[in-house]
Amino acid sequence: xxxxxxxxxxxxxGIPIAHYLLKHTAAKVKGLKVIVVSPNTHLYWxxxxxxxxxxxxxxxxxxxLPLAPAFTKYxxxxxxxxxxxxxxxxxxxSVVEVRGxxxxxxxxxxxxxxxxxxxxxxxxxxxxxxxxxxxTKDALHAWAKRIESAQSIVVAGAGxxxxxxxxxxxxxxxxxGKKQITLVCDQELPLGxxxxxxxxxxxxxxxxxxxxxxxxxxxxxxxxxxxxTTTLTLxxxxxxxxxPPTTLQADLLIPTYGVTPNTxxxxxxxxxxxxxxxxTSLLRADGHDAIFVVGDAGNLQDPQAVHAxxxxxxxxxxxxxxxLRGVPGGNGKRGEGVxxxxxxxxxxxxxxxxxxxxxxxxxxxxxxxxxxxxxVWFMKGRYLGTNVAGEFLKGEKTATGKAW
Numbered sequence: 001x002x003x004x005x006x007x008x009x010x011x012x013x014g015i016p017i018a019h020y021l022l023k024h025t026a027a028k029v030k031g032l033k034v035i036v037v038s039p040n041t042h043l044y045w046x047x048x049x050x051x052x053x054x055x056x057x058x059x060x061x062x063x064x065l066p067l068a069p070a071f072t073k074y075x076x077x078x079x080x081x082x083x084x085x086x087x088x089x090x091x092x093x094s095v096v097e098v099r100g101x102x103x104x105x106x107x108x109x110x111x112x113x114x115x116x117x118x119x120x121x122x123x124x125x126x127x128x129x130x131x132x133x134x135x136t137k138d139a140l141h142a143w144a145k146r147i148e149s150a151q152s153i154v155v156a157g158a159g160x161x162x163x164x165x166x167x168x169x170x171x172x173x174x175x176x177g178k179k180q181i182t183l184v185c186d187q188e189l190p191l192g193x194x195x196x197x198x199x200x201x202x203x204x205x206x207x208x209x210x211x212x213x214x215x216x217x218x219x220x221x222x223x224x225x226x227x228x229t230t231t232l233t234l235x236x237x238x239x240x241x242x243x244p245p246t247t248l249q250a251d252l253l254i255p256t257y258g259v260t261p262n263t264x265x266x267x268x269x270x271x272x273x274x275x276x277x278x279x280t281s282l283l284r285a286d287g288h289d290a291i292f293v294v295g296d297a298g299n300l301q302d303p304q305a306v307h308a309x310x311x312x313x314x315x316x317x318x319x320x321x322x323x324l325r326g327v328p329g330g331n332g333k334r335g336e337g338v339x340x341x342x343x344x345x346x347x348x349x350x351x352x353x354x355x356x357x358x359x360x361x362x363x364x365x366x367x368x369x370x371x372x373x374x375x376v377w378f379m380k381g382r383y384l385g386t387n388v389a390g391e392f393l394k395g396e397k398t399a400t401g402k403a404w
Contacts (some may be wrong), residue, residue, distance in 0.1 A: 002031040004322060006108055007087050008115035010038035010067055011046075011129065012305060012399045013295040013312040015271055017114055019395025019404060020316040022074045029323050033078055035108060037098055039085040042133045043393050047305070048384035049127045050164040050356075054172055055144040060137060062386045070393045082106070085131070086265045089113065091288050101132060103259055112290050114320060115266070115277060116312075119296035119303050122258030127161050143254070150252035154232060156220040156324075157257035158185035159192065160355050163203050170210030170356035182213045182248065184220050186237045194351065199365045202373070206357040218244035220253065229253055261297045269315055272299050278343050281344040283315045292319060300345075306352045309400045314345045356381040 005021060007014045018036050026032045042064040052058040071079050081375050084100035108362040121127050126139035147153065147169070155166045166183040173179035183305045187193070190207070204214050221233040255275035262274045270285050272278050278286040279298030285291040294315045295308035321340055354364035354376045362376025397404050 002033065003029060003111045004033050004109060005112045005114065005319065005323075006034060007034065007114040007116060008034045008038075008054040008096070009114075009118055009295075009297075010036050011039060011043065011116070011118055013118070013308050014038070014114070014116035015043065015067075015070075015393060016312055016395060016398050016404055017116065017294070017316055017319075018071070018079070021319065021394065022071075022079055025316075025320045025323060026074075028320075031308050032323070033080070034081045035082060035110075035356070036067075037082045037084060037086055037108070038067065039083065039101060039131055040067070040129055040133045040136070041083055043252040043389070044129050044133065045384075045386055045389045046128050046138055048386050049140070050161060051168050051359075053126065053140055053143050053147070053165070053383055054168055055148040056173070057168075058386065060331070062389075063140070064133060064137065065389055066394050067393070070395070082108070082369050086117070089266055089291075091270070091285075091291060092269070094290065095199050110290075111293065112322065114315070115263075115285070115291065115293045115297050116295055116306075117262040117297050119259045119261045121161075121256075122260060123255055125255060127256065128259075133161045136199055146252050147254075150250075150319065152182070153179060153252045153254065154182045154184060154220065154248060154250040156184050156253060156255045158183055158187070158190035158203075159257065160353070163190050163257035165183075165208065165254065166207055166212050166363070167357035168329075169209060170207055170212040171360070174211035175209075181211070181212070182215060183207060184218055184248075185214060185216045186219050188216050188238065191355075195353065195365055196370055198366065199353075199363050199370050202370070203355065203357060206361050206363065206373070208299075209361075210358055215244050215248075217281065220248075220255075250260075259296070261375070263297050274299070281346070282342065283311060283318060283345050286350065290322075298333060301347050304353075305319075305399055308345070309402075310348065313398065313402065314343075318343065318345075354380050358386065 002329045007018055018034050021034050045063050048086045084098040086096050087099050088097040092109050098106045126136050130136040155162050172246050174181040190203040191200045217238040221235045276299035277293045279293045279300040280286050285293050292315050294311045298302035301307040307389045350367045351365045356362045361373045362381050364371030365377050
């Protein structure tokens with residue numbers, strides 16, 4: 001009996017889910033077909049975007065890997081890549097309406113649907129995928145030219161992306177005296193309050209070691225869409241003994257805040273007030289047993305790569321268990337690692353975090369332990385994952401390095 005699983009999104013969760021189903025589940029279910037829908041023709045290794053946005057640091061061949069060749073090993077009747085964008089999902093009739101990049105339209109019927117569409121930065125910042133591979137490339141190249149021509153650069157936002165970008169700019173330009181680099185932080189220290197204070201202090205100290213000026217307790221009031229400016233207005237976010245300046249001169253402003261979920265194609269009833277999918281502990285859309293949600297698009301955990309990877313490794317077993325319910329013998333004794341379709345995902349509250357601060361240093365936290373800078377460099381900073389992106393795309397390992 002034919003069965004179709006549609007996966008919306010082809011990045012850090014959608015790709016390994018597709019590989020798992022094709023490598024493992026398809027052998028157990030006759031007639032299974034996996035359809036991946038993505039507006040991007042290439043995997044964008046966005047983890048490295050904080051380095052790739054700088055001129056001449058990482059070539060396109062390191063950041064963009066073509067999707068199609070990674071799936072040619074599977075029978076054509078089991079797999080299809082649809083290059084287009086989901087425009088509407090009807091959970092009542094179990095259909096997805098897709099608009100192809102060429103302007104064509106298509107309606108796809110599904111038995112199971114996986115929402116792995118991730119999130120985007122506001123203002124079309126290319127730290128994540130834009131609406132197509134070419135638009136993402138063009139945006140990266142345009143920002144690289146702006147960075148090259150600017151003498152003073154302000155990075156607004158001191159989350160993980162902000163401090164990593166400031167570190168890259170600091171090492172390449174500030175520490176050598178080529179450009180002035182400033183990071184504007186809305187709290188007394190970079191990163192959020194959930195992190196240990198010494199981790200946050202290390203981030204600030206290492207950036208200052210790279211000659212990055214860190215302004216705390218302030219926000220840039222100038223609209224984030226303004227890429228090039230002369231005078232930036234700052235607003236104070238917290239009274240302090242040393243108030244931040246009210247204005248700041250800069251040639252270039254780079255915003256690194258404002259992540260929004262890619263869920264506009266879904267019925268409003270499936271979304272929470274922030275636009276994230278209402279996601280259950282069974283990694284389903286609330287009230288929809290056949291619709292699975294994984295990664296940044298869901299509201300079960302904060303958007304973070306490690307959370308997405310943990311959810312992904314759980315959801316593939318839930319999908320397989322659901323599919324096998326309709327297969328003769330599929331409800332028999334479960335083998336090692338096989339879950340019931342009702343096995344809940346239990347988020348691990350332990351913090352797992354690492355941020356590079358330039359190409360040679362970093363900081364991080366595992367549980368209540370601060371991670372050594374050398375370890376961050378060894379595990380992440382040397383390559384920002386570009387050395388394993390090819391293995392990931394081929395389905396040989398997950399984003400966090402688990403064999404797949």
